[in-house]
Amino acid sequence: MNFELTEERQMLQDTLRRYLSDKYTTAKRNDILASDAGMSADIWGELADLGVLGALFTEDQGGFGGAGFDLAVVFEELGRAGVVEPFLDSALMGGRLLAMAGRDDMVESVIAGTLQLAVAHGEPGGRYDLDHVTTIAQGGKLTGRKAVVMNAEAADHLIVSARDADEIALFLVDKDAPGLVVQGYPLLAGGRAAEVTLEGTPGDALNIGLAAIEDVTALAIVAQTAETLGAMETATALTKDYLGTRKQFGRPIGTFQALAHRMADLLIELEQARSAVINAAGYLETDARDLTLSASKNLIGRVGRLVAEEAIQMHGGIAMTQEYELAHIAKRIVMADHRFGDTDYHLERFIALSVA
Amino acid sequence: MDLSYTDDERAFREEVRAFLRDDLPPDFSDKVRKGQELTKADMERWHAILNARGWLAPNWPKAFGGAEWNAVQRHIFEEEAAAARAPRIVPFGLSMLAPVLQKFGSKAQQDHWLPRILDGSDWWCQGYSEPGAGSDLASLKTKAVRDGDHYIVNGQKTWTTLGQHANMIFCLVRTDPTVKQQEGISFLLIDMETPGIEVRPIVLLDGSAEVNEVWFTDVKVPAENLVGEENKGWTYAKYLLSHERTNIAGVGFSQAGLASVKRLARAxxxxxxxxxxxxxxxxxxxQVEIDLRAMATTNLRIISKAAAGSAPGVEASMLKVKGTIIRQEINDLARxxxxxxxxxxxxxAVEGANDMIPDPHEAGPVAAQYFNNxxxxxxxxxxxxxxxxxxKVTMGGGA
Known part of the structure; x- marks a missing residue:
C-alpha cells in the first residue's frame, strides 16, 4: 500500500501548480472568459510545452503517462485553477479516441499542441445515455444532430458517432466538410460548445464504436472527478481564509461555531472526495472499473453541490460576484454534474452493477 | 380548525384572477415564465396597471391611497400573481420606505414622497449594506455630518438592487460615531442626481447586473430629508426590515417553480x-412537494394570526429559512x-445570447437562476x- 505520487508525477504536479498560480490568475481567466474564442492559445501552447498533453497518453501512444493517476494529477491541478481550455474534450477524449483508432500521426500533433479536436456524440433528447445515437451513416455520409459539442468551433476535426447498419461507429469529419453546420455559444462555467448538424457530411470511418466511447468516457470521468476535486480544494481554501479574515460583530466569522462546524464538515467531505478520485484512478484498468467510476461520480456530484453551495453561503454576497475567484470555481463544480451522467444517473448505474 | 377560505376570501380570489386574466400583459407573463429580465419600462408599466386598479400598494392604509388589504388578502394576491407569472412589484419604495414614512415621516414628507411612489415619479433603492457591514449592519460607516441646512455624506453602500434605475436612495448613515453603534445611525433620503454620487454595477456569477455599489463623496443632502429624529435611524431600519419580510416564504414562487420542474421532467x-x-x-x-405543502400551511397559520392583529415575530425568521431552502431546492431540480x-x-445580460443558445426545453436560463438564487x-x-x-427568541440565549 502506497498513497504517495511517483517522483515524475510529483514533479508534474509541482510544475503545473506553479505555472498556473503564476499565469492563470482570476483576472487573466476573466479576460479569457470575456474573449470571443473563450480560450487562450498561449496558455494551451505553454501547457503543451510543460508536458501536460504528453501526460495524458501512454508511451505506446507517444506520451509519457496515460494511466489513471497521470490523468488525476493533471486534472486536479487544472481544476484548482479553474482552467477553461479544452484539455478534457480536445486532448484527452479526442486524442485517446484517435489513439484507439491507430491514427498515430494525429495523436503526435495532439501531444504537440497543434491539433484541436471535438467529440460529437451526445444528441438532443439523449440526456446521459451513451447508446442514444440517431445520427445515420450511409456510405460514409453522415446525417443528424449533435448536442452541446464541446470545443466544436475551434476543432480541426470532429469525431462523430453515427449508426452504420445499426452499429454505433465513429467517423472523423473535417471542419470544412460539406453539410457541416456548427452553431457555437458560450458555457455558463466557461469554454464554448455548439449544436452541430450534419447533412450528408462525408466522414472517414475510424473503425471503432460504442466500446471506444465507453472507454474514453471512463477516462473522462477519472479526469473530470479529479478536476472537480481540485476545484473543491480551491473553494474550501478560499472559504477557510475568508472565515479567518472577515470580521462581523467584532470577531472573525469563523469563530462562530455555527460556521466553524460547517467548515469542518466541508473538510471531511473533501477527504471523501479525494478518496473517491483515488478509487476512480486506481480501478480504471480493472474489472471493477464501471462500478467504481459510478460510485466516484455520484459522490463527487453530491459533495460538489454541498461544497459549492456552502462555500458561497459562508462567504455571503461577495461569492456571488463574477470577479471573485469562488464564483467561477463554484460554477465549474456544479456544472460538472451535467456531463457523463449526473448524481442520479450514477446512483442508478451503481445499483444496477452491484446487484448484477 | 377549518382549512378552507371564507366566502369573501374566495370571492376576492376570483376578483384577483379576473384582473390578472384581463390586465396582465401576456408578454410580461411570458418573460417571467422564461426567466427573462424585465426592463425598467416593463416594471413601470406593470406598476401603472396595478395603480390604475388601486392595487399597487396592498399594505398601505387607505388614507395614503393604499388598498389596506389584510394578510390573507395579500397572500391570495401573491399566490395568484405568482401562478399567473406576473412580474414582482419592485418593493423598495412601496413596501420598504413607505411604511417608514407613514409611521415616522413628517406630514410634509408623507405628502411629498408617497404620491410619487404610487405614480412612479420616483424609483427608490435601498442604501443599507456596506462592504464591512453585512450581517452586522449596525457597524455601518457611511457618515453624514451636519453643516447648516445640509448633511454632507461620505462613504459606500453595496448590493444596491436595481440602483441603476433609481433616482432616489434611502440610506442608513452614521451621524454620531461616539455612542453605541445602534444609537448613532440616522435615516436619510438622498437624490441620486446629487453631485458626488457614483453608481457602479456589480456583475454577478450568472452574468446579471442587478446589484450595484453606490459611492458618496461630499454629497450635500438637505436636512429636511432626514426621516424622524437624528440618531434614531436604527429603530426605523428595524421597522423597515419587518416589512421587508412580508411574503418571505415565497409559497407562490415555489408552487410556480415546482409546476415548471414537472413540465420539464415530463418532456x-x-x-x-x-x-x-x-x-x-x-x-x-x-420530497420538495411534501415540504412545500406543509410550509404553505405554516405560512397560512402565521398569516391568519397576522390578519387577526398579532405581529409575526420569530415565525418570519422560520419562514425565511424554510422558504428559501425550498425555493433553492426547486431551482436545483430545474437544472x-x-x-x-x-x-x-x-x-x-448578454445581448443576443439567447438567440444562439439552444433551449429545447423552453426552460429559460435554469442554471443561471440556480446560481442567482x-x-x-x-x-x-x-x-x-x-x-x-x-x-435567541426561543431560548433566550445568545447565538
Whole structure:
C-alpha cells in the first residue's frame, strides 16, 4: 500500500501548480472568459510545452503517462485553477479516441499542441445515455444532430458517432466538410460548445464504436472527478481564509461555531472526495472499473453541490460576484454534474452493477 | 380548525384572477415564465396597471391611497400573481420606505414622497449594506455630518438592487460615531442626481447586473430629508426590515417553480421514459412537494394570526429559512431536469445570447437562476442570522 505520487508525477504536479498560480490568475481567466474564442492559445501552447498533453497518453501512444493517476494529477491541478481550455474534450477524449483508432500521426500533433479536436456524440433528447445515437451513416455520409459539442468551433476535426447498419461507429469529419453546420455559444462555467448538424457530411470511418466511447468516457470521468476535486480544494481554501479574515460583530466569522462546524464538515467531505478520485484512478484498468467510476461520480456530484453551495453561503454576497475567484470555481463544480451522467444517473448505474 | 377560505376570501380570489386574466400583459407573463429580465419600462408599466386598479400598494392604509388589504388578502394576491407569472412589484419604495414614512415621516414628507411612489415619479433603492457591514449592519460607516441646512455624506453602500434605475436612495448613515453603534445611525433620503454620487454595477456569477455599489463623496443632502429624529435611524431600519419580510416564504414562487420542474421532467427522456417517471428524480420532486405543502400551511397559520392583529415575530425568521431552502431546492431540480442543456450560458445580460443558445426545453436560463438564487439565503438577513434570531427568541440565549 502506497498513497504517495511517483517522483515524475510529483514533479508534474509541482510544475503545473506553479505555472498556473503564476499565469492563470482570476483576472487573466476573466479576460479569457470575456474573449470571443473563450480560450487562450498561449496558455494551451505553454501547457503543451510543460508536458501536460504528453501526460495524458501512454508511451505506446507517444506520451509519457496515460494511466489513471497521470490523468488525476493533471486534472486536479487544472481544476484548482479553474482552467477553461479544452484539455478534457480536445486532448484527452479526442486524442485517446484517435489513439484507439491507430491514427498515430494525429495523436503526435495532439501531444504537440497543434491539433484541436471535438467529440460529437451526445444528441438532443439523449440526456446521459451513451447508446442514444440517431445520427445515420450511409456510405460514409453522415446525417443528424449533435448536442452541446464541446470545443466544436475551434476543432480541426470532429469525431462523430453515427449508426452504420445499426452499429454505433465513429467517423472523423473535417471542419470544412460539406453539410457541416456548427452553431457555437458560450458555457455558463466557461469554454464554448455548439449544436452541430450534419447533412450528408462525408466522414472517414475510424473503425471503432460504442466500446471506444465507453472507454474514453471512463477516462473522462477519472479526469473530470479529479478536476472537480481540485476545484473543491480551491473553494474550501478560499472559504477557510475568508472565515479567518472577515470580521462581523467584532470577531472573525469563523469563530462562530455555527460556521466553524460547517467548515469542518466541508473538510471531511473533501477527504471523501479525494478518496473517491483515488478509487476512480486506481480501478480504471480493472474489472471493477464501471462500478467504481459510478460510485466516484455520484459522490463527487453530491459533495460538489454541498461544497459549492456552502462555500458561497459562508462567504455571503461577495461569492456571488463574477470577479471573485469562488464564483467561477463554484460554477465549474456544479456544472460538472451535467456531463457523463449526473448524481442520479450514477446512483442508478451503481445499483444496477452491484446487484448484477 | 377549518382549512378552507371564507366566502369573501374566495370571492376576492376570483376578483384577483379576473384582473390578472384581463390586465396582465401576456408578454410580461411570458418573460417571467422564461426567466427573462424585465426592463425598467416593463416594471413601470406593470406598476401603472396595478395603480390604475388601486392595487399597487396592498399594505398601505387607505388614507395614503393604499388598498389596506389584510394578510390573507395579500397572500391570495401573491399566490395568484405568482401562478399567473406576473412580474414582482419592485418593493423598495412601496413596501420598504413607505411604511417608514407613514409611521415616522413628517406630514410634509408623507405628502411629498408617497404620491410619487404610487405614480412612479420616483424609483427608490435601498442604501443599507456596506462592504464591512453585512450581517452586522449596525457597524455601518457611511457618515453624514451636519453643516447648516445640509448633511454632507461620505462613504459606500453595496448590493444596491436595481440602483441603476433609481433616482432616489434611502440610506442608513452614521451621524454620531461616539455612542453605541445602534444609537448613532440616522435615516436619510438622498437624490441620486446629487453631485458626488457614483453608481457602479456589480456583475454577478450568472452574468446579471442587478446589484450595484453606490459611492458618496461630499454629497450635500438637505436636512429636511432626514426621516424622524437624528440618531434614531436604527429603530426605523428595524421597522423597515419587518416589512421587508412580508411574503418571505415565497409559497407562490415555489408552487410556480415546482409546476415548471414537472413540465420539464415530463418532456425530458431518460432511458426511453419521461424523466418524471424515473424513481430517483420523482423522489426528489416528491420530497420538495411534501415540504412545500406543509410550509404553505405554516405560512397560512402565521398569516391568519397576522390578519387577526398579532405581529409575526420569530415565525418570519422560520419562514425565511424554510422558504428559501425550498425555493433553492426547486431551482436545483430545474437544472437537473434539463441535463446537459443546463450548461449553455443563457443570459439576458448578454445581448443576443439567447438567440444562439439552444433551449429545447423552453426552460429559460435554469442554471443561471440556480446560481442567482443562492442569494435568497444570503440577503434580507442571512439564514444564519435568522437562525440566531430564532435561537435567541426561543431560548433566550445568545447565538
Amino acid at each position: 425530458e427522456n431518460h432511458n426511453g421514459k419521461p424523466l418524471i417517471e424515473n424513481p430517483h428524480f420523482a423522489a426528489r420532486v416528491a 437537473r431536469a434539463v441535463g446537459p442543456y443546463a450548461m449553455p450560458f443563457a443570459s439576458e 443562492r442569494k435568497l439565503s444570503i440577503f434580507g438577513g442571512s439564514n444564519e442570522i435568522q437562525r440566531s434570531i430564532i435561537a
